[in-house]
Amino acid sequence: MKNIPVILMGCGGVGSQLLQHIVSCRTLHANKGVRLRVVGVGDSKSFLVARDALSMEFNDTFLMDICRIKSDGLSLQTCIDSGKCEAFPYPESRRKLIDLAARLAFALVDCSASSETIEVINQTVNLGCCAVLANKKPLTSSMEEFDKLFLQPRRVRHESTVGAGLPVIASLNRILSSGDTIYRIIGSLSGTLGYVMSEVEDGKPFSEVVKAAKGLGYTEPDPRDDLSGMDVARKGLILARLLGHRMDMSRIKIESLYPEKMGPNAMPLEDFLVNGLPLLDNDIKERIKKASSNGNVLRYVCVIENSRCNVGIQELPKESALGRLRGSDNVVEIYSRCYKEQPLVIQGAGAGNDTTAAGVLADILDLQDLFP
Amino acid sequence: MKNIPVILMGCGGVGSQLLQHIVSCRTLHANKGVRLRVVGVGDSKSFLVARDALSMEFNDTFLMDICRIKSDGLSLQTCIDSGKCEAFPYPESRRKLIDLAARLAFALVDCSASSETIEVINQTVNLGCCAVLANKKPLTSSMEEFDKLFLQPRRVRHESTVGAGLPVIASLNRILSSGDTIYRIIGSLSGTLGYVMSEVEDGKPFSEVVKAAKGLGYTEPDPRDDLSGMDVARKGLILARLLGHRMDMSRIKIESLYPEKMGPNAMPLEDFLVNGLPLLDNDIKERIKKASSNGNVLRYVCVIENSRCNVGIQELPKESALGRLRGSDNVVEIYSRCYKEQPLVIQGAGAGNDTTAAGVLADILDLQDLFP
Numbered sequence: 118m119k120n121i122p123v124i125l126m127g128c129g130g131v132g133s134q135l136l137q138h139i140v141s142c143r144t145l146h147a148n149k150g151v152r153l154r155v156v157g158v159g160d161s162k163s164f165l166v167a168r169d170a171l172s173m174e175f176n177d178t179f180l181m182d183i184c185r186i187k188s189d190g191l192s193l194q195t196c197i198d199s200g201k202c203e204a205f206p207y208p209e210s211r212r213k214l215i216d217l218a219a220r221l222a223f224a225l226v227d228c229s230a231s232s233e234t235i236e237v238i239n240q241t242v243n244l245g246c247c248a249v250l251a252n253k254k255p256l257t258s259s260m261e262e263f264d265k266l267f268l269q270p271r272r273v274r275h276e277s278t279v280g281a282g283l284p285v286i287a288s289l290n291r292i293l294s295s296g297d298t299i300y301r302i303i304g305s306l307s308g309t310l311g312y313v314m315s316e317v318e319d320g321k322p323f324s325e326v327v328k329a330a331k332g333l334g335y336t337e338p339d340p341r342d343d344l345s346g347m348d349v350a351r352k353g354l355i356l357a358r359l360l361g362h363r364m365d366m367s368r369i370k371i372e373s374l375y376p377e378k379m380g381p382n383a384m385p386l387e388d389f390l391v392n393g394l395p396l397l398d399n400d401i402k403e404r405i406k407k408a409s410s411n412g413n414v415l416r417y418v419c420v421i422e423n424s425r426c427n428v429g430i431q432e433l434p435k436e437s438a439l440g441r442l443r444g445s446d447n448v449v450e451i452y453s454r455c456y457k458e459q460p461l462v463i464q465g466a467g468a469g470n471d472t473t474a475a476g477v478l479a480d481i482l483d484l485q486d487l488f489p
Numbered sequence: 490m491k492n493i494p495v496i497l498m499g500c501g502g503v504g505s506q507l508l509q510h511i512v513s514c515r516t517l518h519a520n521k522g523v524r525l526r527v528v529g530v531g532d533s534k535s536f537l538v539a540r541d542a543l544s545m546e547f548n549d550t551f552l553m554d555i556c557r558i559k560s561d562g563l564s565l566q567t568c569i570d571s572g573k574c575e576a577f578p579y580p581e582s583r584r585k586l587i588d589l590a591a592r593l594a595f596a597l598v599d600c601s602a603s604s605e606t607i608e609v610i611n612q613t614v615n616l617g618c619c620a621v622l623a624n625k626k627p628l629t630s631s632m633e634e635f636d637k638l639f640l641q642p643r644r645v646r647h648e649s650t651v652g653a654g655l656p657v658i659a660s661l662n663r664i665l666s667s668g669d670t671i672y673r674i675i676g677s678l679s680g681t682l683g684y685v686m687s688e689v690e691d692g693k694p695f696s697e698v699v700k701a702a703k704g705l706g707y708t709e710p711d712p713r714d715d716l717s718g719m720d721v722a723r724k725g726l727i728l729a730r731l732l733g734h735r736m737d738m739s740r741i742k743i744e745s746l747y748p749e750k751m752g753p754n755a756m757p758l759e760d761f762l763v764n765g766l767p768l769l770d771n772d773i774k775e776r777i778k779k780a781s782s783n784g785n786v787l788r789y790v791c792v793i794e795n796s797r798c799n800v801g802i803q804e805l806p807k808e809s810a811l812g813r814l815r816g817s818d819n820v821v822e823i824y825s826r827c828y829k830e831q832p833l834v835i836q837g838a839g840a841g842n843d844t845t846a847a848g849v850l851a852d853i854l855d856l857q858d859l860f861p
Contacts, residue, residue, distance in 0.1 A: 271857070282667065475827050
């Protein structure tokens, strides 16, 4: 039986879902000859490590307790069972992780949304550990950090940073290692903006659609976090760097769906929703009309081509995979030597804790050949 | 630098393309720290092995010579250079491969279309080698052989057996290892039949479309090899077994697009093309009309659901990924817990030596963690 020690950073949301998946897949994985041994779990405040991580692990009851505590909005500290684990406050936890990495090769899983994890990921990977990221931040900081991380490319996986569990990164890596040349990637990488663009296409005012999306929980609490395009740009940057383009966020042209004067620093949320948003309706309506007169539709996309990455609204043929997109699915079209006239298309749910955690779990399993 | 010794069975078509890809990707792979060392190449008649396979390999000039000889329709025997390699006639070559496998772990690549390779693949994998298959035969014989082959599942890859280089198998394996439950797979897995079905939809007679497809080189020399549905059924069986369904070809319900009395044993090819085919036009036309009156289209698909695998024409919604399919692209829709209402869709060119060989090469690279 192969043993993969797992340490999880960020145990709310996706992280909790991952722990549940790990528990419910025990038999499945045992049949494949693999056992995931969770030896550490951390949130932003503290970090729990099994008392003897080299031989002990958290049992399933304890893992489910952690999930319960996090779903109740409580801190991990509530969960400390001194018989089972030691607890370390942040940032002492970092030192503990590095110490452990020197004695045990583990898979360090980052389901947080923090940029504070970069250093510990780099250090543990250098010490022989593997990293699995759902967190985009470690991949979107400086090129220098990115290069450091990918010194050992086989030991770093990050499927769930783009399109949640959709096999976008795995497929791109396959295409790249086969020597196929990728000319162009175009994708709708935000379920929220995909939903918004297909609803306004049906004639609904932009402001109404955004407010409805917020009501349905499709947007961040402040929908400007989605409408700014920053999240899509981060995904675009990850894809562009994967293709070998050495660029930073500053190189990406990003179209925000609201003007700067309506930004979070200039206008309170309530004011934006009531007074700001409706002022944007007409412009979007006109653009849709213009696109429609060309037989096209508008989509909020990320385009990577000729070493450039642009993020914003584009007019696209109604009959393309992107043009036909409805609702909150993600779509990625890849044009390459092998997929020249018709692209390789990958489409499906690109958000949600369940599918994001599934992508993380598949990444962990895919590391199994690197563990004894 | 990681070293992966490669032995290729079947060096025409896809196999030749693979050798060319290997040569042209040398720098790319070296940058990733991997070197593919081709130490043996075989066709149906003979088998060439590097004189000292443990340390020597075929150089790029020799590999290109092999490609040239095969594209001229000649046998490998023309290529023997006694300074560089030893030649073994079939079936003595089998024993040589097993001998070598006992001393050297290599990736055995099967780009042949033969069922004769099954035994040597099983034996070499048991001895610690890896196998990469574009050949469907080893995966579609008895369940017993299939089980034997997958005793070491990580050492066997076969992306290019379904949808050529499209990341169908890799994606399914990821979904399965994440514990997601797959309810249903429906796919258009034959570029030829995809082309035929979308052309007849435009009102062209079935017989004309098949003859045009044959003229364009889209079909096998005898188009009944495509129209029988056997090739799609083989792909369906591979997918069904991957999902854990223990079944043989005999369990698959296959709809042939010609009646038995027009089969290769009952009617010569010329007779079929001139007199047989046109008799089938009316039936197809009527079915299309009926489907169209329901707002549907006809597609030749493989459906795996409830432990059953059916292959044949189905009425499908015009607006589904399958319904919108045009030309010779393959499409696979996967419905699972994570992709419940809207499926995960993978679409793109599913045939051609270039993309098939690219899928094989990506499989070989993905084995790198198993090599020292």
